[in-house]
Amino acid sequence: MPELPEVEVVRRGLARWVSGRKVDEVTVLHQRSVRRHPAGAEDFAKRLQGAVLGQAHRRGKYLWLPLADDLSMVAHLGMSGQFLVRPAGEPAETHLRVRITFADALGTELRFVDQRTFGGLSLHEPVPGDPEGLPYPLAHIARDPIDPAFDDDAFHAALRRKRTTIKRALLDQSLISGVGNIYADEALWRTRLHYERPTAGMTRPRTAELLTHIREVMGDALAAGGTSFDSLYVNVNGESGYFDRSLDAYGREDRPCRRCGTPIRRRPWMNRSSYFCPRCQPVPRAS
DNA sequence: CGTGGCCCCTGATTGC
DNA sequence: TGCAATCAGGGGCCAC
Known part of the structure; x- marks a missing residue:
């Protein structure tokens, strides 16, 4: 399940192994993989x-590679996409x-594999005037x-403005x-915050603390080469990254909280799961 | 318009 | 043993 650190690892792989190469042939083997390309495969x-x-x-x-023509x-x-250079x-x-071959003598091709x-994949024009050419x-x-x-x-100001809960905001x-x-x-x-804490009640120090922890989690994962739980995530050269043993909450239902020993709980949430320590992250009163 | 919930998909795992 | 239900989840889209 690639999150930002994993996607950054893929970006670096593309930059090293794919950028600058001229496309020879493109074969779309599954229509759904180009469904966001409006004009079709x-x-x-x-x-x-x-x-x-x-x-x-x-x-x-999101990743993007500009072509010469805008x-x-x-x-x-998504959930299971991989770029492989084979x-x-x-x-x-x-x-x-999707298979992309190149008009050079390197002997490798780019494969988009996605269970x-x-x-x-899709092709798009940039937002007019955007300095980075954001599609x-x-x-x-x-x-x-x-x-x-x-x-x-x-x-922080956006959190205060919203009438939603903190985990929803983090995924927005x-x-x-x-x-x-x-x-x-x-x-x-x-951060010892329950996932249903209202964002409107966030204080500036609390937001700062939360951002610090997000950056630490991402930084740790990036240093480890990305997180993975199974073979679904493979970086651009086909190597898996592993980081799961350092997770403190996710996937640890009934196992002791590493801070206080209380069993971690799992709750159904938005068709997925939330893991939290009921003692360190108490349920907000108003929920 | 802001917010919340549904759904797309496949394969591993679990339960009966 | 075999089949069905469940779970995993990013993010677009739609209803309220």
Whole structure:
């Protein structure tokens, strides 16, 4: 389940192994993987053929590589997406969705593999005047907390304005990007905040503490090469990253809280799960 | 318009 | 043993 640190690892892999190469052939093996390309799979392939893939950019969990002609190839890994750089001619992976070959002599091709097809590739024009050439579908995606331009004060003000709960806000990519279910639980545990705490009650020091912990969790994961729980996450060269043994809350139902020993609880939440320590992170009164 | 909830998908795991 | 239910979850989309 790639979160921001994993996606950043993929970005670096693309920058090293793919940027600057000229596309030869594009084969779309699953329509759903290009569903965000409005003009369809054939158009996607046609426009990409012959283009040189530019520098690899990231905003939150989105990746994009500008082409020479104003369009960018946008990628989202979703739940199970992987970019693999493989020797051309290697057998296709079971869930290979898009194959991109190159017009050079390096002998490798780029493969987008995605078991659950929540991810996908598409081509888009930039938001007019955006200095980074941010593609249109990403216009509403906020900066991530390890982006130097992330505005802590603006984030705090947005939390105060909202009438929602803290974990919902952390997963709202228009407020802060790159935080997924796992790292939200980890950061809330570190901050001793229950996931249903109203954002309107956040104080400035509390927000600052929360951001610090989010950055620590992400930084730790990035240093470890990304988090993984199974073989679904593989970086651009096919190597798994492992970080799960240092998780404090996520996936630890009934196991003792590393701070106080109280068994960690799991609660159904938004069709997924929230993990928390009932003692360190007490349920807010008004919920 | 802001907020909350549903749903897309596949495979591993669990339960009967 | 075999089949069905459950779970995993990013984020777009829609209803209220």
